[in-house]
Amino acid sequence: MSGVGNRKYLRCLIAACLISLAGAAVASEPNHASGMDDATAPGDDFYVYANGGWLRSTAIPLDHAEVGSMQAAVDDMDEKLRNLVNAASSAPPGSNAQKLHTYFRAFSDMPTRDRLGLSPVQSLLGEIAKAPDRSTLSSLMGHEQVDFTGSLFDIYIDVDHDDGHQYAAFLSQAGLLLPDRSYYLEPNFVSEREALRVYLVTLFEGIGTNDPRRVADDVMAFETRVASASWSDDMQVASNERHARATDLPALAPGIDWAAFFKAAGVGEGSRVVIGEPGAAKALSALFAKAPLPVLREWMTAHAMDRSAPFLDSRRIAAWQRFHGQALTGRSTPLPIWQLAIRAATGSQCVGAGGPSADCFGSLRWAAGDIYLAAYFPDGTRQQVQAMIDQLRAAFRHRIEHNDWMAPSTREQAIRKLDAYTVKLGGPSHAADLRAVTINQHDLSASARSVAASDWSQQLARLGERVDPKRWVEAPQSVDANNGTALDVEFPAGLLQPPVFDPARDAAYNFGAMGAFIGHEWTHGFDDEGRHIDADNRKRDWWTAKDNVQFLKRAKQLASQYDAFEPLPGEHVHGEQTLGEDIADLGGLSVALDAYHAFLHGQSAPVVDGLSGDQRVFLGWAWLWRGKKTREALQAQLANDVHAPFEVRVNGVVRNIDAWYEAFGVHVGQRLYLSPGQRVRIW
Ligand SMILES: [Zn+2]
Numbered sequence: 001m002s003g004v005g006n007r008k009y010l011r012c013l014i015a016a017c018l019i020s021l022a023g024a025a026v027a028s029e030p031n032h033a034s035g036m037d038d039a040t041a042p043g044d045d046f047y048v049y050a051n052g053g054w055l056r057s058t059a060i061p062l063d064h065a066e067v068g069s070m071q072a073a074v075d076d077m078d079e080k081l082r083n084l085v086n087a088a089s090s091a092p093p094g095s096n097a098q099k100l101h102t103y104f105r106a107f108s109d110m111p112t113r114d115r116l117g118l119s120p121v122q123s124l125l126g127e128i129a130k131a132p133d134r135s136t137l138s139s140l141m142g143h144e145q146v147d148f149t150g151s152l153f154d155i156y157i158d159v160d161h162d163d164g165h166q167y168a169a170f171l172s173q174a175g176l177l178l179p180d181r182s183y184y185l186e187p188n189f190v191s192e193r194e195a196l197r198v199y200l201v202t203l204f205e206g207i208g209t210n211d212p213r214r215v216a217d218d219v220m221a222f223e224t225r226v227a228s229a230s231w232s233d234d235m236q237v238a239s240n241e242r243h244a245r246a247t248d249l250p251a252l253a254p255g256i257d258w259a260a261f262f263k264a265a266g267v268g269e270g271s272r273v274v275i276g277e278p279g280a281a282k283a284l285s286a287l288f289a290k291a292p293l294p295v296l297r298e299w300m301t302a303h304a305m306d307r308s309a310p311f312l313d314s315r316r317i318a319a320w321q322r323f324h325g326q327a328l329t330g331r332s333t334p335l336p337i338w339q340l341a342i343r344a345a346t347g348s349q350c351v352g353a354g355g356p357s358a359d360c361f362g363s364l365r366w367a368a369g370d371i372y373l374a375a376y377f378p379d380g381t382r383q384q385v386q387a388m389i390d391q392l393r394a395a396f397r398h399r400i401e402h403n404d405w406m407a408p409s410t411r412e413q414a415i416r417k418l419d420a421y422t423v424k425l426g427g428p429s430h431a432a433d434l435r436a437v438t439i440n441q442h443d444l445s446a447s448a449r450s451v452a453a454s455d456w457s458q459q460l461a462r463l464g465e466r467v468d469p470k471r472w473v474e475a476p477q478s479v480d481a482n483n484g485t486a487l488d489v490e491f492p493a494g495l496l497q498p499p500v501f502d503p504a505r506d507a508a509y510n511f512g513a514m515g516a517f518i519g520h521e522w523t524h525g526f527d528d529e530g531r532h533i534d535a536d537n538r539k540r541d542w543w544t545a546k547d548n549v550q551f552l553k554r555a556k557q558l559a560s561q562y563d564a565f566e567p568l569p570g571e572h573v574h575g576e577q578t579l580g581e582d583i584a585d586l587g588g589l590s591v592a593l594d595a596y597h598a599f600l601h602g603q604s605a606p607v608v609d610g611l612s613g614d615q616r617v618f619l620g621w622a623w624l625w626r627g628k629k630t631r632e633a634l635q636a637q638l639a640n641d642v643h644a645p646f647e648v649r650v651n652g653v654v655r656n657i658d659a660w661y662e663a664f665g666v667h668v669g670q671r672l673y674l675s676p677g678q679r680v681r682i683w
Pocket of ligand 1: 520524581584
């Protein structure tokens with residue numbers, strides 16, 4: 001996402017200059033402070049007060065869809081990984097580091113890729129074109145985790161909350177080339193739909209299809225039906241899941257040859273299966289049964305071409321970038337090949353457990369993580385962050401103990417749940433297992449398939465195992481944190497760097513950024529979704545009827561506050577869609593503030609940069625989310641991201657915290673002002 005031209009400026013502004021403060025032993029934040037806007041009252045727009053100068057003076061680089069604090073950390077990570085991967089050129093043959101280096105070189109080797117052209121996917125395209133029936137296509141869908149096929153259902157392995165200690169195969173609705181169902185159904189995505197049509201025509205022309213325009217129209221029409229049959233985001237909640245066995249699927253969602261699908265996926269007949277969107281599963285399967293076979297083959301071909309494009313020749317990679325990297329994000333120019341290669345090799349943008357998405361498929365992210373940990377995660381950082389995590393957990397515990405709307409018995413169970421959490425820091429303690437992986441420097445696609453097959457067989461092996469909360473989901477280089485499904489929270493090494501955490505910074509800023517991040521993850525276990533899981537990791541309603549009423553009242557109030565934010569003209573935040581993250585942000589910053597106060601041990605906070613301790617905690621949060629996005633990226637976020645846009649994550653949270661009013665003298669009549677009775681406190 002980053003270009004050479006603007007890189008230096010960005011790094012200096014956000015990351016490098018903060019690091020340089022370490023040497024000077026000064027706790028102030030001149031770079032952030034100079035980006036403030038003193039002309040805006042904090043009570044009118046806290047986000048602009050904290051960031052207005054920066055917002056005015058910063059343009060989004062042409063090859064970016066976003067610029068800001070977190071984006072700088074992501075760009076910086078790609079640079080660090082590039083250096084590490086290059087340095088692995090002398091690693092011993094057969095070692096993980098050597099495989100990683102070879103994969104990176106294979107991805108970067110465009111002359112070889114151009115020479116191979118379509119040949120790496122020729123046999124797959126042939127299989128699809130000749131598929132005689134729906135059973136064969138069902139079987140191809142079941143291969144989605146290990147090959148470039150498309151599927152109406154993503155399949156992955158995760159924790160079964162009916163049991164809490166066993167894994168199950170999860171099915172979730174898929175089958176769309178655009179990011180979300182709303183892109184097919186809503187009027188504000190006309191240009192994205194047109195971009196898809198152009199992309200499809202290019203893909204079909206590239207494989208010599210007769211009448212590529214007509215075929216592209218067929219695929220668009222089919223995907224529009226898929227979109228209509230799919231569930232919207234607010235229906236996709238754990239409480240709507242259906243727990244079953246693989247053998248139950250033909251009765252629950254007739255139309256797909258499920259036996260063929262599961263056999264291809266390697267999931268045994270007796271396996272536990274969780275259907276994420278049961279109503280959609282039924283409708284999608286019926287659609288699959290009804291659609292003409294030639295249309296299903298065209299649709300499958302489109303997905304095979306789309307998924308394999310990043311691994312094929314220059315022409316296809318360019319088309320893929322124009323659609324995914326530019327039309328859908330608003331980036332003006334494509335990413336340089338080295339950065340695509342780093343992201344493909346190291347999975348630096350892969351979110352979650354991996355799988356078919358372009359950011360995850362075939363990446364050696366655990367091997368890259370081992371190298372990153374060794375280079376960038378010293379014991380000193382581990383100890384400092386561990387101390388902070390302990391302080392945050394204690395602060396959250398204290399807030400639960402003193403919660404005024406929960407029954408004592410529920411509070412007790414909430415604390416039991418908090419205590420049951422496994423906390424992971426940095427990354428896995430064992431090296432990545434790449435024994436089954438073959439990397440061929442002259443055959444990138446085969447290499448990617450080999451990695452994917454190894455990943456998937458390791459996932460499948462879990463089906464018979466007891467849930468291990470120590471197992472990592474996010475790789476160490478992720479610039480993010482995760483509240484997992486195994487009663488676990490993880491803080492990868494990639495998160496524990498500026499702008500989130502900086503050992504040289506004044507503690508108040510670190511509490512406002514890193515502390516709120518940690519608190520955020522804790523409170524996810526108690527948000528609108530997490531609260532349905534008990535201390536034994538089972539889905540169970542452990543709340544009294546009165547607790548439920550109290551929680552829902554507060555959650556609804558918060559959601560309607562967020563509904564009122566309008567980041568783009570006429571396009572509002574969807575408070576229900578972002579609710580879990582909003583509850584976590586509010587809880588996280590509240591917990592962080594408490595933890596900062598406890599950290600002071602009754603001493604008054606020092607004044608730094610002319611700011612009080614509490615002011616710096618709030619500014620730490622507002623500076624963390626300093627950033628801006630293209631219209632397309634913002635639109636995509638509003639449509640399908642569970643996180644609210646930057647300014648909403650700041651303004652939506654602070655106005656509900658009493659201490660913010662005191663810290664900045666916010667009063668009636670200012671735009672963000674809420675009367676004490678309107679302020680929402682959940683955790
Ligand atoms: Zn979150």
